[in-house]
Each structure stands twice: as C-alpha cells, then as structure tokens.
Amino acid sequence: MALKLQEARPQEIRPSATVPKENRLGLTRGRWKRFGYNSLVYLGVLFFMAWTLIPLLWLIGTAFKLPRDYTADPPQIIPSEISFDGFTNAFGNFNAGNYLLNSILITAGSTVLAIVIGLLASYSFSRFKFRGSRAASLGLLALRMFPVVVLAIPLFIILKTLGLLNTLVGIILAMQLIQLPYVVWMMKGFFDDLPIELEEAGQVDGCTRLGAFRRIVLPLMAPGIVATSTFAAVLAWNEFFLPLLLTQTDKTQPVPLLVASFVDPAKGTLWAEISAVSVVSILPVLAFSLMMQRFLVRGLTGGAVKG
Amino acid sequence: MFKLRYRPDGGLTGWLFLTPLIVVLAVLALIPVLYALGLSFFDYNVLRPQQNKFSGLANFNAMLQDERFRTALFNSFRYVVVCVPLSVVLGVLAALLLDHELPGMRIFRALAITPMMVMPLVVGLNFRMLFDYQDGLINWLLSRVLWFERVHWLDSPDGAFGATVIMELWCTIPFVMMLTLAGLKNLPVEVFDAAKVDGAGKFQMFFRLTLPLLMPVLTVVILLRTLTTFKLFDQIYSLTEGGPGSATETISYYAYVLGFKRFDMGYAALISYVLVFIIAVVCLVLLKILQAERKQA
Numbered sequence: 001m002a003l004k005l006q007e008a009r010p011q012e013i014r015p016s017a018t019v020p021k022e023n024r025l026g027l028t029r030g031r032w033k034r035f036g037y038n039s040l041v042y043l044g045v046l047f048f049m050a051w052t053l054i055p056l057l058w059l060i061g062t063a064f065k066l067p068r069d070y071t072a073d074p075p076q077i078i079p080s081e082i083s084f085d086g087f088t089n090a091f092g093n094f095n096a097g098n099y100l101l102n103s104i105l106i107t108a109g110s111t112v113l114a115i116v117i118g119l120l121a122s123y124s125f126s127r128f129k130f131r132g133s134r135a136a137s138l139g140l141l142a143l144r145m146f147p148v149v150v151l152a153i154p155l156f157i158i159l160k161t162l163g164l165l166n167t168l169v170g171i172i173l174a175m176q177l178i179q180l181p182y183v184v185w186m187m188k189g190f191f192d193d194l195p196i197e198l199e200e201a202g203q204v205d206g207c208t209r210l211g212a213f214r215r216i217v218l219p220l221m222a223p224g225i226v227a228t229s230t231f232a233a234v235l236a237w238n239e240f241f242l243p244l245l246l247t248q249t250d251k252t253q254p255v256p257l258l259v260a261s262f263v264d265p266a267k268g269t270l271w272a273e274i275s276a277v278s279v280v281s282i283l284p285v286l287a288f289s290l291m292m293q294r295f296l297v298r299g300l301t302g303g304a305v306k307g
Numbered sequence: 308m309f310k311l312r313y314r315p316d317g318g319l320t321g322w323l324f325l326t327p328l329i330v331v332l333a334v335l336a337l338i339p340v341l342y343a344l345g346l347s348f349f350d351y352n353v354l355r356p357q358q359n360k361f362s363g364l365a366n367f368n369a370m371l372q373d374e375r376f377r378t379a380l381f382n383s384f385r386y387v388v389v390c391v392p393l394s395v396v397l398g399v400l401a402a403l404l405l406d407h408e409l410p411g412m413r414i415f416r417a418l419a420i421t422p423m424m425v426m427p428l429v430v431g432l433n434f435r436m437l438f439d440y441q442d443g444l445i446n447w448l449l450s451r452v453l454w455f456e457r458v459h460w461l462d463s464p465d466g467a468f469g470a471t472v473i474m475e476l477w478c479t480i481p482f483v484m485m486l487t488l489a490g491l492k493n494l495p496v497e498v499f500d501a502a503k504v505d506g507a508g509k510f511q512m513f514f515r516l517t518l519p520l521l522m523p524v525l526t527v528v529i530l531l532r533t534l535t536t537f538k539l540f541d542q543i544y545s546l547t548e549g550g551p552g553s554a555t556e557t558i559s560y561y562a563y564v565l566g567f568k569r570f571d572m573g574y575a576a577l578i579s580y581v582l583v584f585i586i587a588v589v590c591l592v593l594l595k596i597l598q599a600e601r602k603q604a
Contacts, residue, residue, distance in 0.1 A: 044404045045415055052419055055477060058444060059425070059433045071442040074451065121328035128321030136325065143336055145586040147538045147559045150579030153346065153572050154339035177335055180328065209320060238426040240541050245567070256428050260545070263432065271436060278429040285424045290417055 063087070063275035070271055086272030087280075095250070096258060096277050103254035103281065105168055106243075107236045110175035114232050115225060117176070118183035123213065125184065126191035127199075137184075144181045151177060152245050159246060166249050174242050179232045186231065190224030191217075230292045234285055255281045347577035353570040366577045376578060378553050379561040383582070385468070386539055386557065387589075390475045391532045395525065397476065398483025403513075405484065406491045416488065420481045427478065431545025434474040435461070438546075464554035467547050471555050474542055483528055490524035491517070526597045530590055537586045558582040 057077050062070075063086050065079040072080070090096040125137050155174055156165070164170030194217065202212035218225075240256040247253045259277055262270040350362040370376050405416050422430070437444050438460035449455040460466040494517065502512055540559040543549060549556035549564065556564075558578060566575030 038407075038409060041404055041407050041409065044400075045412075048401050048404065049415060049418065051477070052422060052481070054444070055433055055437060056421060056425070058437060059429070062433075062436065070436075073442070073447070075442060075444040075447050077444070117327045117331055120324045120326075124321045124324035128324070130321040133321060136329075140332075142583075142587070143332070143340075144534060145583050145590070146340065147540070147562065147579055147582055149540065149559055149562045149566060150343050150576055150583070151336065151339045153566055153576065154342035155335065157342075158334065158338060173331070173335060176331055180332065184328070234424065238428075240426065240428045240544075241563075256426055259426070259428060259432070263545075274429070274432055278426065278433075281426070282424055282429075286421060289420070289424055 059275050060279055061275075062271050063279045065272050065275075067268070067272070083272075086270075086276035089270070090258075090273040090277050094258065094262075094273065096255075096280075098250070099253060099255045099258040099277075100281065102168070102252055103237060106171055106175065106254050107233050109168065109172040110179060110236045111229050111233045113172060114176055114179035114183045115229055118180055118187055118228070119221075119225070121180075122184045122187035122191055123217070125188050127196065137188075140181050140184055143177070148178065148241050152242065155242075156245055166247050166252055168252055171243055171246050171252065171254075174246055175236045175239065178235055178239060178242070182235065183228055183232050186228045187221075187224060190221060190228070194220055227292045230288050234289065237281070237285060343576040344580065346573050347580055349573040351571075351573035353572060362573070366574045369574060370577060370581070375553055375556070375561065376558075379556045379558045379578075380581075380585075382468075382553075382555060383537055383539070383557045383559075383585075386472070386475070387533055387536045389472055390479070390536050391529065393472070394476050394479040394483055394532060395529060398480045398528075399487050399521075399525075401480060401484040402487035402491060405488060420485050422478055422481045423485070425478075427541035428545045430474060430478055431542040434470065434477075435546055438470045461547060462551055464551060467551060467555045471543065471546060474546060475536070475539070478542070479532060479536075483532070486524055486528050487521065490521050494520050522597070522600065526594070529597065530593060533589060533593060534586060537582065537589070 054077070061077045061079055064082045064084065065076070066081055066083045066085065069076055069079050069081070125133060155177070159165045159170045159174065162170075164173065198216055198220070199209075199212040202216045203209065207215060237254075238256070239254075240260070243254050243257055244260070247257070255277060259274055262274045262277075264270070347366055348361060348363060349359060350365065351359045401419065405412060405419060425433075436442075438446075440446060440457060440459055440462065443460070445460070446457045450457045458466050458469075460470040498516060498520075499512065502516055507515070537557075538559050539557050540563065543555055543557060543560050544563075547555045549560045553561075559582065562575045562579045562582070565571045565578070
C-alpha cells in the first residue's frame, strides 16, 4: 500500500517550537514563559479554525434546514428543527443519484485517461533529453495560463463536429485540457525523484526499456500515481464550466450543474438541497485528500518540497 | 522545427512516449488555441452566422474603446494585487502556528485544509448565504455581536469586492498553508540549532533563516496563486455574477458574458488572448524577481 512507503520521521524538536532553556535558577520563569507562548499559539489556532470551520458548519447545517429557517433571526448554524427534506427532495425528486453517477463516471474516466497519457509523457520529460522536449513542456505550462472560457468556444465546435456533444466521452476528453498539465507536471517531479540507476540496472539485467518501465518504475511510482490521481480527480469532480457548456441533457450532467440548477431567485433558491448535495459530494473528496495529503504536497510543488 | 534523431538515450523513444499526449492535446488544445487566435480577427456571432466575416483589427479597436473591458482588466489586477499577497502572508502565518508540536495540532492541520475540497461553485453559493444583507450570519455578527453597522456586501460595489476577496482568501489560505507547512518540515534542523546557540531571536531567525529557506516553496506558491487568481471565474459566477453592475467582473467573466450571453465569439476570443498575454508577462516578471531575491538571500 502507498501509505506504508512513508519513511518514519523522527520526532525532532521543531525549530519554530522553542523550548526555553531551563537553567537552574529560572526554571519556573521558563515554565511560565512557555505556558504563555503556547496559549498564544492556541489562541491563534482558535481564530484560524473559527474562520475555516464556521462557513463549513454553515453549509452542513443548511443541509438539514427547513425553508422557514433560512431567514431565522438569529441565524442558525444548527437548525432548530433537524430535517432531511433537503436530502430526500434532492435525491427523490431531482435525481441527484443520477448526477452523482455521472460525476463518478466522468471523474473516473477522465482521471484514468489523464494518468495513462501523463505517465508516459512525464516519463519522457524526466528521462529523455531530446530536441523539442523543453518546448513541449513549456507549451504544456502555457496551456495552464489559458482561461477555459477561450478554449471552450472552439472545443464546443470540435466536439459538435465529432458528434461528441452531450456524451460522457466528449466531456471526458474535454477534461484532459484541465487535468493533463497538472498531471504531467506533478508526475515529472515524482519521476525526477526516482534514481535513474534503478532502470539502468534493470536494463543491464536484460529488461527492455519498456520492461524496465513496467517492472521497476511503475511499482516505485505507486504513491506518486495515487497522489496525482487524487488531485486530478478533484479537479474533474469540481469542474463546473466545461460541463456547463458541453452537456445540455441531464443524462450526462455532473453534480455541479445540478447544484447550479437549484439557484432560482424567482421561485426561491433551494438552499437545503444545494447544501445536501454539496455535503454528499464533498465526502469522498475529503476522505481521499486527507489520506494522500503528504504526497499531494510533494507533487504540487513539483519536487520543491519532499512532503 | 524539431529534428527527429535517434539517440541511445533519447530522440525517437522520447517522442514515442509523448505521442499520446501530443495527439490528445493537438486535437483538444492546439486546434482550439489557434482557432481562437483566428476568431479574434473575425466578426463572429453565433446568432447571425451568415454575417460572419473577417474584420481585421476591428475587435482590437473596439477593445481599446470598451469601458467595460477596462473595468474588467482593472478588477482582474485588483484581485491579484489584493488576494495573492494577503493569502500568502496569512497562509504562512497559519502554517507557522500549526507547525508547533502541541496536543491536538494534528487534527487542526487536517481540518485546516478542508476548504480546498469544496467545489468553487458551492463556496460561492455558501458565501452568498453568509453575506446576505438581512439574514446572513456575517451581518448578524457585525450588527448584533460586535455593534457595527450592517454592510451592503453583495449590493454595493465596494462591499461586493470585499466579499469576493474574503471568499477567495477562505479558499486559498489552506492551499498556501498546506504547502508552506510541508516546506517547514523540510528545513534543516541543524541550521536552526546553530542559530539558537548563537543567540538569535525568534524574529531574527524567521526573517534571516526560515523565510529565505522557504523561498523555493513560496516561489511555486506565489506563481500558482497568481495564475489561478487571474483566471478567477467559478466563484464570481456563483457569488456576485460580476455585479453589482460590473463591479466584480474579471476578464474571464467578461469573456464568458461576451461569448456565451451575447455570442460575440470573436471579441471574447480576443480579450481572452489579452488575458493570456498578461498572465504570461506577469508570471515571467514574478519568476525573475523571485529568483533574483533567492540569489540575494
């Protein structure tokens, strides 16, 4: 398993966590100083946690609200009456399950595709020195600067020509635009960390280049691949604009479009339904990301940090 | 342009590994990129396709006259200039706090990154509730708990800008914090021990040691933050829809309005290209500054 590969880190005293020197005379003074310092740290953390968690708690609370509590005074983080209407309405009348399934299919399909393509490409960028390699990787970087809006117009026309509009295949292909630049960049960092001598040893022992890639490199890259997949999957899972443009029927629409359709100033926005669907769709992402946090960090900085 | 040469450790094999990437991106990226470039010289409107024609620099001239474009450009810059430094400073501060090995910190560190996982669209909608003038939690806190005035968050230009900045900070501080925290864990302990022996103070250590040693990570963080803040779209779409008026409209959002509400694709493509050009220049300049800084340190 990926997680077992983490090297154990000795619990050293961190540079920023000062442990005041306890000299023979000033022992109690040092203790008081440390106590005061730690209290200040906790106070800061408390503020930061309140800032981070109150909006989240608000979202979760709203999922269990009845419409009359939307405008309650004072505003309620924990609703006065816990109701599951938001969930039952979203899943019963609005088919949220169907949208979730679309989201899962789109995310899984596009992530697998991006990882396969990205794995080969980043291996090439990391291991081969050839003309045009630098130009190609710069082009990929430049792609990240393009707002999706500008690419969406021609993309729409291309997918329409290919007959892929309103299909899962079409949206999976379109997601590559968003995922690939990140996937290649992250995985190149992971490959760069892997000593090339391992593969050379494999080749000396009679592996072909591809054989060495499959038997030696891939198993060692497992944590990197999982981390990159997690990040790429979150990108696809949360993407709103591309599906908004490229899928017009609810047969292929993912969750974000359902959420957006609940906003209706004329008839009253369905806040409980919005929050209910959001809470359900955040859970898998949250679970994965917390597990993969170390590797995510390492990949995101392109190897500048060893997580 | 690129000569194919077979070399034992590169050339042809290298390109072979790249083939799937090139095929996919040629269809999905290169064609759209060139197509959009072409579009920007056309008067191209989906609603009246028979009148589409080459118009040379007409779009460019229109852009120079366009008051709304200038506002959007100003707004895009305003978001970068305000949000990026604030999120980096506050994110680093949060990381320094959470870096202490004290009871409970592991849980706080895990909780702190949760905002990153929420869909940007949902973040916007959630903050739309929180910033509501009458029923929002924030105005309630301001008026009933802190005895301030209620703020017209979403229906005044300044309020809407402030609201988007606060929302943007909420989403991005965790990102900065996560990467900085990882950077802090990698710092060589010996250097700090030596500094402590030499009697360096806390602030001195931070500015002379921690910060310079963190620069490689912070460079990546600042660049990524700048890149994504320039492209700000989803949250604007769901929180303010660019309003009131065009007070919070960014270039990305204006391009969306032009392309998909007015169907003026040519002009939308042109201003998107302007944005790409600006992002590229700003990122290059930033990179140069940050690298120079690192050499100095």
